[in-house]
Amino acid sequence: MAAMISMQKVFLxxxxxxxxxxxISIFDRGFIFGDGIYEVVPVVNSTMVERDGFWDRFQRSLSEIxxxxxxxxxxxxxxxxxxIKINSLKEGGLYIQITRGIAPRDFIFVKGIEPTIMAFAFADSVLENPKSKSGISIISTEDIRWKRRDIKSISLLGQCxxxxxxxxxxxxxxxxVENGYVTEAGSSSAFIIKDHTLITKPLSNEILPGIRRNKLLSLATQIGLKVQERKFSMSEVYNADECFIxxxxxxxxxxxKADGKAINGGKIGQYSLKLRELYKNSLITEANKIKEIK
Known part of the structure; x- marks a missing residue:
């Protein structure tokens, strides 16, 4: 999965x-402390999609700090x-970041300063990602992050x-992996399917509340999958019928493939294909409706 490369015009x-x-200043608290939050919004057909989920999580992260x-x-x-318009962005996303702003180095949340607000656009293949057809491989790593992973913090050294x-x-x-169980993926939510059941970790301070996560749980029931929100181990990943992020x-x-072990014989499963297709079509429909309203 490639790194974001921004388009020419940014907002600052x-x-x-x-x-x-x-x-930005070298005294910006985002630079000094990682004191800030970020979000990423997908863009399809030159239109922001899943805006409500983005806004709710964005506001929650801001409030928490x-x-x-x-x-x-x-x-x-x-x-x-x-x-989106000034960059002529057709498909990809927007990266948004807000930090507490510029202040003398002090560990407390300094008050009375202006936040630094930045956003950039990047092009990417959202609907037809080539990895969706070939599948990906993962390894397991120890989860060494802080305990408030539900906040979309710019402090990402653990993930890096x-x-x-x-x-x-x-x-x-x-x-x-933490205490023997999968928390989430490095920059995505983690799921397995076993015996026609979609399994993912319950929401808590231990994981980020993925916007795609909620939609996928809803779509799963529409195609006949049961849903379980519970912890799962890497052993369950190895023996899963399907797995995805x-x-x-x-x-x-x-x-x-996980830790060198093939999942489902190294083949993409039927439910993963159905879920992605349904989700992709819902984004196209949403983008088209928004453009009609405009």
Whole structure:
């Protein structure tokens, strides 16, 4: 899964500017402490999709670390839509980041300063990701992150460490393991299917509440799958009928190998294919409806 490469125009503190001209202070608390949160919104047919899920989680993360966005929902969506337009973005996503702002180095949440607000657009194949047809491989890694993973924090060193281990091993992604059970993947939600049952870890402070996660649980029941929200181990992953990950701009990618062991004989399962197709079609429908309203 490739790194995000931003398009030419970015939004920074009220202005749309060339990405090479965008600068922040070395005293920004995001730079010094990782004191901030981020979000990623998928774009299909030049339209933001799953906006409500994005906004709810964005607002929740801000609230959890006492940060305020100085824009209403409508004002901020106008900014994001302009970012799509000036970059002529057809398909991909928007990366949004807000930090507490610039202040003398102090560990407390400094009050009375202006937040730093940044967003950029990036192109990506959301609907027809080539990995959705070939499947991906993962390895298991120890989950060494902090205990508030439900906050979409910009402090991602634990994830970087885990995903770098995966890259060294020649894998596409990793499943992080804590106390013998999978928490989530390095930058995505983790799922297995066994005996016609979709299994994923329950929501708590131990995982990020994936926006795709909720939709997939709903779609699963529509195609005859039972749903269990419970812990599962890597042994269950190895012996699963199917396994997959989900995230903002990948929708769903099937996992066909874990720690060198083939899942489902190394073949993509029928439910993974059905779920991705249903999800993809729902995003296309949503984007088309939004464009009609505009």
């Amino acid at each position: 503190n009220g202005k749309f500017i060339d990405k090479d001209s965008a600068k 006492s940060l305020n966005l100085p824009y209403s929902k409508g004002e901020f969506e106008t900014i994001l839509n302009k970012l 460490y885990a995903k770098n281990q995966a890259a060294i091993a020649g894998a596409d992604e990793c499943f992080m 989900s995230a903002a701009t990948i929708i769903l990618l099937p996992v066909i």
